[in-house]
Amino acid sequence: MKFITLVIATTMLLLLTASPASGQDPNYSREGADSCLSCHDDDAVLALFKGAHANPSDPNGPFGHGQLQCEACHGPSGDHAGRVRRGQERPSPNALFGSETATPVSTQNGFCIDCHTDDTGFGWHGNDHDTNEIACADCHTSHTAQDPVLMTATQPEVCFECHQQQRTQSLKPYAHPIRQGKMDCSGCHNNHGATNELQFAQQTLNDTCFSCHAEKRGPYLWEHAPVAEDCGNCHDPHGSNHPGMLAMRAPMLCQSCHSQAGHPSLPADGDGLPGGAPSQFMLGQNCMNCHTQSHGSNHPSGSRLMR
């Protein structure tokens, strides 16, 4: 018990030391947003007031009562707003946003996460975007009425700026309706958190797939082993040249696991096409011409996934 007490007490001490220091008196502007807007009055800046951040009724928002207005995000920028002597370069604001600014990514993100702790910033620390030093502003636009990355139709293109390979896959003939603007990346991926390897929205890849394809969850009486383990064994969810987003064309896909003597192991050639001896193992749904329950069967006679 002493050991546990020691561990807990040490943890508490760390918690206390981790709390932000109080009593700072950094150099803020004299008049807050009015100092900023007396110069920055162009449409690009003022678009902020059409969005969610500039709501004076939000007590926790940057423009809520007693909040720090522009400097809630751009940091104390009294030097920037103050007078400069002739010939002296005006100091930059405390923080500017985006990869092409000199403000360190950790500083930029710190401003965002200080407020967004309980929602989108909840799992940020240590996730892959954080580790790879992705700035919040690389994806998000706050000076706008509607942030494109928060809209289903426009979000994928924001993600594709970095994830180019996924853009290519999404254009393949058989893909989720991303190209049509009816599905977004965050439907499957938790971009702000997740402790699984590909930041899935649910705990695992299969759990993520089941959130839309719940009929395949089972458990079935007769399970198909690779299905129970990983949908990605057969499907490429970002897009494929093959129907059903299958990773390969059957029968080769099935033959990469199934090797029973006889029909499962027959090679395929042009003789099995119409005009020759049309093959039930190649044409139409090929293997699934009979084994229609490839995701599992609950029929007592369905052990071969035909029922």
Next chain:
Amino acid sequence: MNGNKKKLSAAIAATLILPTASLAQVDTSEWQCEYCPFDDGYRAEVNAGVSYVSDDAARFGNGTGLDEKGAYLDLGGTGRYRKNGTDVSWYAEDLGLDSRVLSISAGRPGTYKLGLDYRELPYRQFDTTSTVFTRTGAGDLTLPSAWVPAATTDGFTALDASLMPLKIEKDRQILELSGEYLPTRNLNLFADYSRQQRDGVSVMTGSRFTQSAYLPRPIDDYTDQINAGARFSVGAVNLGLAYYGSFYRNDRDSLTWDNPFTSASGLEQGRLALEPDNDFQQLSLTGIYRTATLNTAVAFSAAMGRGEQNAAFLPYTISSVIAAPALPGTSLNGEVDTSNYALTVTSKPLDKTNVKFSYRHDERDNQTPVSTYSRVITDTFPTSDAETNTPYSFERDRLSLSGGVKLFNSVRVSAGYDRTELNRDYQEVAEQTEDSGWGKVRWRPTTYLEAALRGGSSRREIDAYNTDVAVSLGQNPLMRKYNLAYRYREFAELTLSASLPEKPISIGMSYLYAEDSYTESELGITDSEEDRINVDFSWAVSDATSLYLSAGSDSIDASQLGSESFQGPAWQASHDDSFNHYGGGFRIAGKNEKIDLTLDYTRSDGETDILFSGQNVSSNPLPKLESTMDSLRLVMNYRMSERMDLNLGLRYEQFETADWALDGVQADTIPVVLTMGADAYDYDVWVVGIGIRYRIDTGKSATN
């Protein structure tokens, strides 16, 4: 309570009540925000118009709802009301189509928010299909009274007169209600409920030993999902507790169909099981603790779930003339317990270094009872074989360690090691490990240029390939299933992004190479190679004009060995997949912001070349699988007045495939399979549209 417990409780209490210090002590009493143009009142934009689609094309309607020739109503818009702390917003898209979206949210920012979302998603697969089956009121599939059964499809003399067109399509409707309440800044309570309803027709196949028929299977099911919980923060600790529930319900447990092929008396019908109802519930706890000590964050998550499926069993056979043994039970009592635990520690112990450690455990523990079943093969042949079900379980543990250091202010070097262990039951491989090592160099000499090279290798090893299991399943003992086989992988990835200082031009490029070798597989996949390259270019020519170009190429080549004679390799095959796309577009805003013009064009080509060689392979190769798509979209917006715009839209899409699985395959082409005769995709569709956008603005840009 003894002394130690008192100390412990006091320590915990001290932490929990520790107030969060304000970021800064700033006197904002004089910050009037007089120049702040706060948006107040009601503002909305409403789009209304009409589009005309030139041709029927199921695939073009997939996701869009524009699958039939004719006119469609274009309706949509967005709006927001903000007054006295209340914020209401709505969004509507494609209200005249089967892909409609309607979203409404209301609340007081920082206090509560309620949301209602309704979406429809059309899935359009084929409109060239036809069937001989008619669905009865109960949903069973019957043949026409004049149907003439035969042993093979060429004997179906009543086929032509019996075929009826039937589209293969389904619709998904999603209704979601959400709520969020923030009683304090540090506490967030949330609850979401959604229902996904599906209805339509898909294709299943009903088989009778060596024959089968394509069945138009009705879909009518729904899934309710609940996600509720709380997130709160205390000092440097964030914690979240959540409940997730998924409840799938299918009104139909089976599909009964008349056999179109010759049947013995009493064996004229077959029956398939449809997806059974299932429940899944999960509790999860997540948290993050941040400390300034070594600049460290510790994140954890723990989730425990249970899935259940207990739908009543169908009998072994629908036939009354087959004497089948008793079932071992009336239902499966299927139960799967899941557990997922993760711990991640990231730290920046020195200014220019970072390290990351993560561990994750995922488990699927299938507790479904194992019983013995004696199947009736395709509702025709009873067997005395005793088969036991194999409820698959697995445990997967993944350990990762990585670190990086910044050198010379412009170079960052990092490296990592991952190990994954996978334990299964009932399969050929019980224990499997994969070790991966990688290194990465990132060079960022300026904020305008960044290049990164990442490379590494991984080795998947197995304790043993249990050929007894393989043989018991009828498998060739030389087969190494591709997800269970030894594999060595090498990979490299190069990324480059650049922009010009003071010039709004940016270029992005990425190249990925991966090669897999399955050197211990005598049968199955033996090797594969993947190359992916992508290039983007964008240029904001002026405030009014911008353009972009984009291109990408994927190539995935795989080889495998097979044997139909239960011996060593008798044939080999290659499966070469490639896909290329390129496109571009521009945006032009005309003088005085009167006209906006947007154009996007994409061209893509896919090709798969499958080539078998060896024993019993003819010299007549399979033709290539090919697809080409041209997609063009042109939108012009003319600002007629302060409140009204005129929109003109033009859209063109051409899609063409060559697919040997469908080309020339009519309903009776395959002697032992009655198909629906779907055609390979081949369409050209034009869509022209005209509409107006009307702005409503009863608000004002208020300033304090």
